[in-house]
Amino acid sequence: MEARVRLTGMVRHLIGEGECRASLADDAAVEDLLRALVERYGEKLGERLFRAPGELSGSVRIFVNNQAVTNLKQKLGAGNAGTAQISIVVLSPVSGG
Amino acid sequence: MLEASATNGKTDDVWIPSACRICYSHCAIRVHRVDGVVVKIEGNPDSPANKGRICARGLSGMMQLYDPKRLNVPLKRTNPNKGIGVDPGWVEITWEEALDTIAERLKKTRAEDPRKLLCAASVAVWDAMHVNLCFTTAFGSPNYFFTGAGTHCGNAEHLMSGVLHGAFTCQPDPDYCKYLLNFGVPVGCGAHYANNAMAQRLADARVNGMRHVVIDPWMGMAAEKADEWIPIRPGTDSAMALAMLNVILNDLGIYDVEHLKHHTNGPYLIGGDGHYVRHSKSGKPLVWDAASGQAKEFDDASVGDFALEGTYSANGVSAQPAFALLKEHVQRYTPEIASEITTVPAATIRRIAKEFAEAARVGSTIVIDGKTLPYRPASVVYFKGSQGHRHATLSAMAFELLGEVLGAANVPGATLGANSRSLGFPETGRPAYSPFADRDGLCAPGAWVTPDPPLPLRQSRKPEAAHFQDLVSTVCVCSPLIPFGMLEPEKYGIPYKVDMVIQTGSNLVTTLADPRVMERALRGAFVVNFNIFLDESAELADIMLPDASYLERHDIYLESMHSIVPTGWWHSTVAQPIVEPMYQRRPAQEMLLELARRAGMLGDMYSVMNVFYGLHEPYLLDPNETYTWEEVIDRRYKSLFGPERGLEWFKKHGVLSWPKKVEETYWAPFVKVRAPIYFEFLQTAGEDIERVKKECGIQEFETSDFQPLPDWKPCQSHVEPRKDFDLYCLYYRVPFHTFTSTYNNPWLDEISRIDPYVYNVTMNTETARKKGIADGDWIEIESAGTGVTAKGRVRVSQCVHPEVIAVGSGGGHWSRHLPVASQSEKGVCFEWLLPLNFDYVDTVSFNQDLCVKVKATRMAEQPRKTGTGWTVAPVPPGLLP
Numbered sequence: 001m002e003a004r005v006r007l008t009g010m011v012r013h014l015i016g017e018g019e020c021r022a023s024l025a026d027d028a029a030v031e032d033l034l035r036a037l038v039e040r041y042g043e044k045l046g047e048r049l050f051r052a053p054g055e056l057s058g059s060v061r062i063f064v065n066n067q068a069v070t071n072l073k074q075k076l077g078a079g080n081a082g083t084a085q086i087s088i089v090v091l092s093p094v095s096g097g
Numbered sequence: 098m099l100e101a102s103a104t105n106g107k108t109d110d111v112w113i114p115s116a117c118r119i120c121y122s123h124c125a126i127r128v129h130r131v132d133g134v135v136v137k138i139e140g141n142p143d144s145p146a147n148k149g150r151i152c153a154r155g156l157s158g159m160m161q162l163y164d165p166k167r168l169n170v171p172l173k174r175t176n177p178n179k180g181i182g183v184d185p186g187w188v189e190i191t192w193e194e195a196l197d198t199i200a201e202r203l204k205k206t207r208a209e210d211p212r213k214l215l216c217a218a219s220v221a222v223w224d225a226m227h228v229n230l231c232f233t234t235a236f237g238s239p240n241y242f243f244t245g246a247g248t249h250c251g252n253a254e255h256l257m258s259g260v261l262h263g264a265f266t267c268q269p270d271p272d273y274c275k276y277l278l279n280f281g282v283p284v285g286c287g288a289h290y291a292n293n294a295m296a297q298r299l300a301d302a303r304v305n306g307m308r309h310v311v312i313d314p315w316m317g318m319a320a321e322k323a324d325e326w327i328p329i330r331p332g333t334d335s336a337m338a339l340a341m342l343n344v345i346l347n348d349l350g351i352y353d354v355e356h357l358k359h360h361t362n363g364p365y366l367i368g369g370d371g372h373y374v375r376h377s378k379s380g381k382p383l384v385w386d387a388a389s390g391q392a393k394e395f396d397d398a399s400v401g402d403f404a405l406e407g408t409y410s411a412n413g414v415s416a417q418p419a420f421a422l423l424k425e426h427v428q429r430y431t432p433e434i435a436s437e438i439t440t441v442p443a444a445t446i447r448r449i450a451k452e453f454a455e456a457a458r459v460g461s462t463i464v465i466d467g468k469t470l471p472y473r474p475a476s477v478v479y480f481k482g483s484q485g486h487r488h489a490t491l492s493a494m495a496f497e498l499l500g501e502v503l504g505a506a507n508v509p510g511a512t513l514g515a516n517s518r519s520l521g522f523p524e525t526g527r528p529a530y531s532p533f534a535d536r537d538g539l540c541a542p543g544a545w546v547t548p549d550p551p552l553p554l555r556q557s558r559k560p561e562a563a564h565f566q567d568l569v570s571t572v573c574v575c576s577p578l579i580p581f582g583m584l585e586p587e588k589y590g591i592p593y594k595v596d597m598v599i600q601t602g603s604n605l606v607t608t609l610a611d612p613r614v615m616e617r618a619l620r621g622a623f624v625v626n627f628n629i630f631l632d633e634s635a636e637l638a639d640i641m642l643p644d645a646s647y648l649e650r651h652d653i654y655l656e657s658m659h660s661i662v663p664t665g666w667w668h669s670t671v672a673q674p675i676v677e678p679m680y681q682r683r684p685a686q687e688m689l690l691e692l693a694r695r696a697g698m699l700g701d702m703y704s705v706m707n708v709f710y711g712l713h714e715p716y717l718l719d720p721n722e723t724y725t726w727e728e729v730i731d732r733r734y735k736s737l738f739g740p741e742r743g744l745e746w747f748k749k750h751g752v753l754s755w756p757k758k759v760e761e762t763y764w765a766p767f768v769k770v771r772a773p774i775y776f777e778f779l780q781t782a783g784e785d786i787e788r789v790k791k792e793c794g795i796q797e798f799e800t801s802d803f804q805p806l807p808d809w810k811p812c813q814s815h816v817e818p819r820k821d822f823d824l825y826c827l828y829y830r831v832p833f834h835t836f837t838s839t840y841n842n843p844w845l846d847e848i849s850r851i852d853p854y855v856y857n858v859t860m861n862t863e864t865a866r867k868k869g870i871a872d873g874d875w876i877e878i879e880s881a882g883t884g885v886t887a888k889g890r891v892r893v894s895q896c897v898h899p900e901v902i903a904v905g906s907g908g909g910h911w912s913r914h915l916p917v918a919s920q921s922e923k924g925v926c927f928e929w930l931l932p933l934n935f936d937y938v939d940t941v942s943f944n945q946d947l948c949v950k951v952k953a954t955r956m957a958e959q960p961r962k963t964g965t966g967w968t969v970a971p972v973p974p975g976l977l978p
Contacts (some may be wrong), residue, residue: 005719008704012211012237018701050555057553059548061708066717087720089708091241091548093560 001011001026002083003033003076009090010059011048015041024076031072033086048090063087107132114141114533115750116654118647119154120835121220124293125668125752126151126158128648128675135675143752145666146294153833155293157844162648162676164841167629168916169680171195172641179620179637181612182911186632187641192681195640196688199599199625200695203236206597211237211741211957215563215583215622218243221838222602222644224652224672225685229601230547231709232689235363235701236405240595241564242579245602251480252574252942253489257497259573262770263508263532263542263764264514267292268480268663268789271298273463273510275474276456278449279311279319280334280496281482286318286418287832288966289480290515294662308456310449312337312441313482314894315859315903317829328898331825331948333439334483335492336809340435340443341450342498343427350445351454353504356471357405360765361501361774362539363420364403365395366411371539371780371805374416374899382537385409395538395771419775419805423498425686426806438809440898453477457503457511463510466759470766473503474510481947482829486811487937489944490571494776494807500770501774507765513663518543518764521753527737528711532770535953539778540770540796549573553780557785559793560589565943568789569798571782572943577609577933580618590793600626601685602641602644606634607837607910607926610933611883616720627685631914645683648675650684651744653710654731664762668754669738671730671747687726701725714737776805779855779941802941813882813936817950822881824864825898826905828927831855837907838938840918849923855905856924858889859951864900865893878902878925881950882932886954889925902953 003022007015022036031054038046051057054072062069064076065085076084109132117124117138125144129137138158142149174197176186206213216233218226218241226243233241244250251266259265268291269277269284277299283289285299303309303322309322312327312334320326329337345351357363364384366374373382374392381394388401392411405420432443439446456475463472479496486492507509514532521529530543541552549555555570563582566572568589581588582594598619606612607621612633619637626638635641652672661668678684693702700720706729707717716732718724724732731744738753747753760767783803790798802810814825833848834840840849849855858878860870869877872893879886889904897903908924917923930949931937937946 006700006704008237008701009234010239011208019699058553063707063717066714077745087704087707089704090236091234091708092241092567 001028001076003028003086004083005033005037005086005088007088007090008035011045011090012081014048028076030064030069030076033076037076038047058092061089061091068071101529108125108718110668112674114143114670115648115675116304116652116672117151117155117158118223118652118672119158119839120292121223121467121660122291122293123654124151124155124668125670126155127751130675136538141751144177144668144670145754146291146662146668148295148297151248151910152287152293153845153848154835154839157839157842158648160842161629162483162646166628166841166916167682168631168643169682170643171681174639179755181606181616181633181636183636185636185638192683196691196695199640200278200692202597202623202694203314203696204772207236207698210593212239212593213560213596214238215240215242215579215598215601217598217600217605219602219604219838220244221835221955222685225689227600227709228686228689229599231702231705232599232693235693235705237699240564242564242575244575244605244608246428250575251484252944253493253939255574256482256490256551256571256942257493258514259538259542259545259746260778261497261501262512262514263540263770265542265546266514266515268295268515269299269476269478270474270510270513270664271295271662272664273308273472274302274475274476275510276453276476276479277307277309278453278475278499279323280308280338280477280479281311281317281319282478282480283318283830283832284478286322288318288830291430291660298797301971310450310452314825314827314898314901315829319831321896327441327445329417329896330438330440331827332486332812332815333809334479335488335495335807336430336435336438337441337446338492338495338499339430339807339809340432340446341453342495342502344432344450345432345454345499346424346502347428349451349454351459352458352502353457353459354405355474356504357420357502357774358403360504360598361420361772361953362395362537362777363405363418363423363774364777365419365777366392366409366416367419367422367775367777368414368416370779373777374411374414377412383416383757385411390527398952422775423806430809446583453499454503459503463509465763468759470763471504471508472510472760473505474511475503475505476500476510477505478512482827485944486946487939487946488802488810489939490779490941491802491804491807491810495809497776498807501772506772508763514764515663516661518761518768519667520758520761522753525737525739532768532830533763534770536617536780539617540772545573547573549733552778554782557782557789559789560591560795563591563595565589565798568795569786569940569943571779571803571941574942577938577942577945578935578943580609580614580933583618583622589795589797594621595726596622597623598624600628600634600638600687602625602628602838604632604634604837606637607632607928610928610937612928614933620843627688631912632837632908633912635912635914641682642685642688643675643679645682647672649678650674650686651683651727651730652686655731664757666754668752669747670736670752671744673748684726690726709764724729779803780805786866797935798940800940802939812946812948813948814946815950817881819881822879822950822952823900824902824951824953825900826878826880826902826904826927826930826949827947828904831905831907834907837910840908840910840923841915843917846917846923853892854894854903856922857892858925859892859894859897859903861897861899861901862893862895865891868953868955870953876960877956878930878951879954880930881952882934882937883930885929887925887929888921890922902951930935962972
């Protein structure tokens with residue numbers, strides 16, 4: 001299956017682009033996609049996405065086919081076209097009050 | 098229900114429901130428009146929050162709308178020299194030129210390094226603030242900063258509210274409180290959160306027998322209406338609180354054992370290193386089960402009796418329960434010692450401690466809606482004044498513990514998290530959030546105003562953001578240190594330099610302590626400023642864009658937790674344009690979306706908005722489509738309240754409300770979390786920060802205040818060595834102004850002139866006599882912190898502590914485009930007296946220390962009078978060369 005990923009937020013300076021594609025096994029889960037992205041873009045991205053091994057950072061939000069996802073084991077579930085639409089938003093500490 | 102309707106046979110004569118945006122309380126209003134002109138604003142009686150009431154600021158909104166000095170066209174700077182008091186040489190440009198110029202800069206910056214963009218917003222322009230946050234995040238920058246009170250926010254209060262109440266801030270329970278212990282908060286008295294809504298409720302509480310005691314150096318709006326005012330030396334409130342805690346715990350022996358055992362970390366065992374003793378496998382904190390004589394994990398269901406005192410052996414180390422350490426720790430704060438620090442008599446401290454502890458009625462219960470709940474009708478509130486000091490977090494801890502040891506938190510009568518828990522609108526179940534337990538069982542907020550609640554604790558990181566909140570992970574609101582990250586990024590290992598700034602409504606120069614620091618920081622950047630006026634910060638801008646006011650635009654009401662009273666009803670509103678934007682004014686929200694489109698990042702913007710606004714299918718924004726701002730608002734409301742209640746429903750009906758459940762308002766008995774009375778996580782955070790500092794070679798950000806139990810420590814002003822700087826200068830919130838943003842409003846100006854104090858400086862009668870200063874004299878006020886001398890006209894009063902000069906907040910403007918505000922008899926700009934450096938910032942919460950030592954000298958002559966008032970050219974009014 002193919003995952004079409006939009007990466008937004010505090011990762012742009014690491015990846016240099018906002019959208020990418022990844023080819024994955026048909027039964028790939030969210031964690032497989034994230035692992036593939038870290039392999040492609042480097043460990044700096046991994047530090048941004050994960051709080052600890054296997055534990056998503058509190059500032060990361062993931063949507064798979066427009067559904068919010070918190071369980072990394074969840075299958076990506078490509079649609080009929082064999083493509084999963086993924087949106088990953090990395091929020092950053094902000095200052096205000 | 099309110100509906101827009103034409104009456105009286107006129108072409109246009111309607112009352113339109115909307116929401117006030119002059120401050121962050123966002124009261125529901127209805128606006129009378131006749132023949133296209135706004136003629137009156139009232140509170141909306143359909144709102145269960147403000148119940149038809151509105152304050153002076155809200156009433157005066159039309160004067161802001163029609164202010165002849167509004168910025169009406171886009172402007173471009175022609176003078177390359179930037180500085181305070183320097184004419185930018187504005188020339189008018191078209192919106193097209195402005196947007197194209199900005200978009201090109203954005204594309205260039207984003208391609209180089211998106212982190213070079215800093216966006217600043219204001220709580221006084223609430224919704225643009227959130228769109229601005231989405232814009233910054235979508236751009237890929239961590240540098241977002243929102244102000245309003247500038248750095249004068251309640252950082253430490255927010256931090257403690259988060260970890261003890263699961264909320265951004267707290268309020269007393271107006272329905273059941275019988276004793277309100279108030280450390281300097283104008284709650285329900287014209288300022289603070291949800292002020293109109295709380296005003297009537299607290300007035301009713303007084304009628305129903307609530308005693309209100311205010312501790313404050315200045316008899317402000319709360320103290321003047323209270324049963325008792327206790328003047329105190331600035332920056333010492335926590336010494337009084339700690340002495341009270343000592344009296345309560347050790348002399349009176351009054352505390353809520355059941356609450357401490359089951360709802361706090363009081364039973365957690367603490368080892369000699371100050372940390373929890375943890376289970377060797379699970380890592381969970383251990384407690385001592387007195388029933389079985391064993392150490393067990395804190396959440397072990399077999400614990401029969403949590404030990405609160407004693408010394409035990411667990412995991413091979415000697416350990417004591419956290420509560421025992423707290424009890425022992427506060428013994429050093431006797432009322433006599435506290436009296437020397439605070440000037441409050443020891444007998445008064447003892448009396449107030451006893452009154453408060455007894456008022457809490459530990460052990461009592463009350464039945465509400467068929468549910469039996471603990472009844473603790475005693476509440477502690479504090480905010481900017483009492484915690485606005487160098488050791489703000491330690492102060493906030495002390496205040497909070499007064500209530501926490503009595504079980505007076507999030508139960509009837511007690512201090513309540515301002516809307517900690519929502520079970521949602523009955524038809525949709527949204528928004529739904531609740532405090533939840535972190536890995537140690539402590540209270541983490543279920544919702545927060547920024548993406549960074551204080552718990553679960555974030556790991557400290559090498560500084561990457563100019564505000565340093567990645568390094569100091571306990572900071573969950575604003576950072577006064579942002580100019581240092583902009584000016585000297587290499588010093589802190591920040592791998593870029595901010596070179597572009599977009600502001601929406603914020604007046605950074607007059608709200609961030611010493612204006613000269615922000616001036617230097619903004620000089621090196623390309624600055625775009627959306628504003629309704631050419632204020633002081635406009636002098637540093639490259640492009641000024643005329644924003645629409647809240648009566649000319651749509652705004653989302655974002656379930657601002659703090660804007661709603663904690664009891665009674667939930668409510669949501671919308672702000673809608675009563676008139677079309679005049680001249681070339683355009684809403685910043687819409688223009689930020691347009692800039693995102695022109696910069697090629699609209700899809701990213703929508704992705705972030707989907708997260709930030711909590712949109713759900715089928716209302717998610719598609720990154721490949723284009724939406725108007727109204728469509729975004731519509732999707733937000735439908736996501737929350739269902740397809741029938743979109744923007745049009747709100748524009749017609751104004752207010753959606755539903756009653757709060759007992760489980761929401763008094764959530765503590767229903768949610769399995771523990772409040773810290775021993776702040777071990779701060780010690781952990783401090784050690785983590787030290788590790789990163791060492792790795793990066795950073796010297797600043799010392800961590801001695803990252804301690805688990807509170808102390809009083811002197812501020813910079815307390816150790817000022819020069820004896821002639823013998824007075825503390827402080828400012829107080831003025832109830833009819835919102836920070837600096839309302840001083841050009843002629844109606845509010847009239848009230849300010851009628852008030853004897855707002856535009857003057859107040860000195861104690863006896864102090865003034867000793868210095869040979871009489872009522873009405875002009876004085877010079879020299880700051881020990883900045884070296885700047887301001888001038889002001891003195892009013893003498895017994896309603897201020899003898900060691901204090903009190904200044905009204907937000908005045909002392911100098912922009913020549915604010916002719917009503919910029920006259921030197923219109924107050925003192927306190928910021929000029931307040932240093933901006935690491936010595937004046939709480940290192941845990943980044944709270945700005947708001948107290949500075951000054952010396953006051955009578956001026957021989959009045960300042961020169963000009964055609965527009967008292968001015969001292971060429972420097973800004975309010976200053977002397």
